[in-house]
Amino acid sequence: MPDVETTVDVAANDPIMTDAALRPAFFEWLCRLGDNALILGHRTSEWCGHGPVLEEDIALANTALDLIGHTQMWLGLAGELEGEGRDADTLAYLRDAMKFRNILLVELPKGDMAVTMMREFLFDAYHHLLLTWLSSNSSSPRVAEIAAKAVKEVSYHLDRASDIVVRLGDGTAESHRRMQDALELLWPYTGEMFKADEVDERLSDAGVAPDLAQLRGAWETKVRDILEEATLTMPDPAGYAHLGGKQGRHTEHLGFILAEMQFLQRAYPGASW
Amino acid sequence: MYAQLVKSEGLKSREEMSPQEQAFQDRVDKGEKIEPKDWMPEGYRKTLVRQIGQHAHSEIVGQLPEGNWITRAPTLERKAILLAKVQDEAGHGLYLYSAAETLGVSRDELLDKLHSGKMKYSSIFNYPTLNWADIGAVGWLVDGAAIMNQVPLQRTSYGPYSRAMIRICKEESFHQRQGYAIMMKMAQGTPDQKNMAQDALNRFWFPSLMMFGPSDKDSVHSAQSMAWKIKINTNDELRQKFVNETVPQAKYLGLTVPDEKLEWNEEKQGYDFSEPDWSEFFEVIKGNGPCNRERMDARVKAWEDGEWFRDGLNAYADKAADRRKAASVAAE
Ligand SMILES: [Fe+2]
Numbered sequence: 181m182p183d184v185e186t187t188v189d190v191a192a193n194d195p196i197m198t199d200a201a202l203r204p205a206f207f208e209w210l211c212r213l214g215d216n217a218l219i220l221g222h223r224t225s226e227w228c229g230h231g232p233v234l235e236e237d238i239a240l241a242n243t244a245l246d247l248i249g250h251t252q253m254w255l256g257l258a259g260e261l262e263g264e265g266r267d268a269d270t271l272a273y274l275r276d277a278m279k280f281r282n283i284l285l286v287e288l289p290k291g292d293m294a295v296t297m298m299r300e301f302l303f304d305a306y307h308h309l310l311l312t313w314l315s316s317n318s319s320s321p322r323v324a325e326i327a328a329k330a331v332k333e334v335s336y337h338l339d340r341a342s343d344i345v346v347r348l349g350d351g352t353a354e355s356h357r358r359m360q361d362a363l364e365l366l367w368p369y370t371g372e373m374f375k376a377d378e379v380d381e382r383l384s385d386a387g388v389a390p391d392l393a394q395l396r397g398a399w400e401t402k403v404r405d406i407l408e409e410a411t412l413t414m415p416d417p418a419g420y421a422h423l424g425g426k427q428g429r430h431t432e433h434l435g436f437i438l439a440e441m442q443f444l445q446r447a448y449p450g451a452s453w
Numbered sequence: 454m455y456a457q458l459v460k461s462e463g464l465k466s467r468e469e470m471s472p473q474e475q476a477f478q479d480r481v482d483k484g485e486k487i488e489p490k491d492w493m494p495e496g497y498r499k500t501l502v503r504q505i506g507q508h509a510h511s512e513i514v515g516q517l518p519e520g521n522w523i524t525r526a527p528t529l530e531r532k533a534i535l536l537a538k539v540q541d542e543a544g545h546g547l548y549l550y551s552a553a554e555t556l557g558v559s560r561d562e563l564l565d566k567l568h569s570g571k572m573k574y575s576s577i578f579n580y581p582t583l584n585w586a587d588i589g590a591v592g593w594l595v596d597g598a599a600i601m602n603q604v605p606l607q608r609t610s611y612g613p614y615s616r617a618m619i620r621i622c623k624e625e626s627f628h629q630r631q632g633y634a635i636m637m638k639m640a641q642g643t644p645d646q647k648n649m650a651q652d653a654l655n656r657f658w659f660p661s662l663m664m665f666g667p668s669d670k671d672s673v674h675s676a677q678s679m680a681w682k683i684k685i686n687t688n689d690e691l692r693q694k695f696v697n698e699t700v701p702q703a704k705y706l707g708l709t710v711p712d713e714k715l716e717w718n719e720e721k722q723g724y725d726f727s728e729p730d731w732s733e734f735f736e737v738i739k740g741n742g743p744c745n746r747e748r749m750d751a752r753v754k755a756w757e758d759g760e761w762f763r764d765g766l767n768a769y770a771d772k773a774a775d776r777r778k779a780a781s782v783a784a785e
């Protein structure tokens with residue numbers, strides 16, 4: 181075998197990764213993807229051992245597991261891009277709340293199964309659209325590659341969540357009421373998914389990410405269809421939206437998630453686990 | 454074990470057996486598998502239901518002490534491994550409840566007995582997980598002890614139980630390895646981590662030995678179960694095997710097994726060791742372990758809080774069936 185050049189030329193492989201001007205926004209944007217997966221994965225994992233039925237317990241653990249896997253990929257790429265020696269674990273375990281970039285929706289308490297499954301549905305419907313776009317259109321091959329892996333799992337999450345929303349919405353009077361309540365509780369937190377800021381615009385201009393406003397139409401269609409089948413009433417899409425998570429202004433809940441999640445890394449700095 | 458104190462029948466001699474019972478025993482002796490539709494003595498069926506049920510309950514209650522650390526796992530990889538492991542345990546519960554169903558008892562009936570305290574689960578899950586090394590110790594010792602018992606049970610006489618065990622055993626070795634890997638990191642880590650590892654071993658050693666159930670001289674009911682091949686080895690045999698395999702692993706970790714009487718016995722080619730405190734064992738079985746209350750409360754709460762969810766899904770399924778029926782009537 182002749183000598184082959186095995187070191188991957190990052191620049192040739194993915195020129196977007198070496199665009200210094202884009203780097204700060206790109207890093208922020210990758211943290212948003214990673215943190216959404218991490219925090220939603222954390223909330224979902226809280227059900228482990230406490231699910232309403234064994235099959236559901238297993239499915240929720242499986243979803244959480246997928247999301248932790250996505251976190252490792254997105255935050256891993258963020259650390260690599262930043263080039264300051266931080267890996268996915270450093271980013272997950274050693275940033276404080278104001279450095280977290282997840283949307284507020286995913287950090288809200290898990291609530292009952294109605295809140296958990298309605299949130300998963302509302303988020304997955306967005307997540308699936310986003311990953312689908314990224315996997316086939318992103319100008320960054322690295323981003324497209326991760327999205328292509330994640331979208332297969334998220335597509336399954338979306339099917340499962342949609343199915344449960346329909347069944348519980350059109351189940352008993354109580355399950356219907358709980359689902360409608362959950363929908364109304366969570367709805368004001370969905371606007372943040374589509375509210376582009378400067379980071380989103382820069383990434384969209386560079387062709388890395390989609391124009392969020394354009395995803396919104398498809399999301400509303402999907403959500404409307406499922407809610408209709410579930411006999412639930414869709415709140416006003418133009419209603420009030422809570423914002424701030426993407427910029428690091430969170431609810432009071434995130435601090436407690438991190439206090440729990442980061443406990444060992446904070447209490448025993450430098451230890452290897 | 455996961456089924457520690459299973460009430461069984463007294464051993465029947467060949468003369469006491471009916472011709473049907475003799476034929477059944479012959480099949481078992483020849484190593485044939487008994488399948489759900491085959492005739493079986495009522496005692497065999499009842500003992501199996503108790504044993505498989507207790508085992509299934511242990512799997513799902515066993516999710517709780519480890520689940521306790523999922524949200525605090527120290528790295529993303531550890532979190533993912535632990536989630537996968539605890540998810541496996543739920544899956545084991547599912548296989549076992551299904552095996553029990555082939556004996557004519559539903560999962561709901563068994564859960565009802567668990568929740569009302571009429572059925573037990575392994576005493577080990579009534580001990581708390583207090584530091585991260587406990588997650589290592591549980592995988593290493595608790596799953597390790599479970600493997601000791603479950604590997605021979607792959608050859609058990611009841612077909613569905615045997616097949617469930619074969620699937621379960623495939624996953625158990627991963628469980629033990631991930632536990633030992635955590636212990637290794639902790640034992641070779643900082644002084645704080647090493648202390649946690651030793652502390653975990655100190656607390657889990659004797660409760661792990663208790664998993665095999667009381668000493669053979671005190672477990673009166675095993676003879677019939679062994680004749681039926683529902684139980685393959687005696688409690689003491691398995692306990693000895695576990696100690697023989699585990700002590701060198703502890704030494705390799707540089708940890709001290711908390712038993713001053715532990716000593717290699719050249720003659721029996723095994724370790725001599727102290728018996729666990731059996732009065733503690735019986736207290737834990739009675740409900741007085743450190744976490745009995747929390748474990749049961751958590752299971753009952755999950756079940757009760759989930760009622761509306763299960764009802765909702767059932768109601769939808771009924772409506773959907775009605776709609777299908779109406780549609781097919783309309784099409785005719
Ligand atoms: Fe298991």
Ligand SMILES: [Fe+2]
Nearest residue numbers: 542596625628
């Ligand atoms: Fe296990």
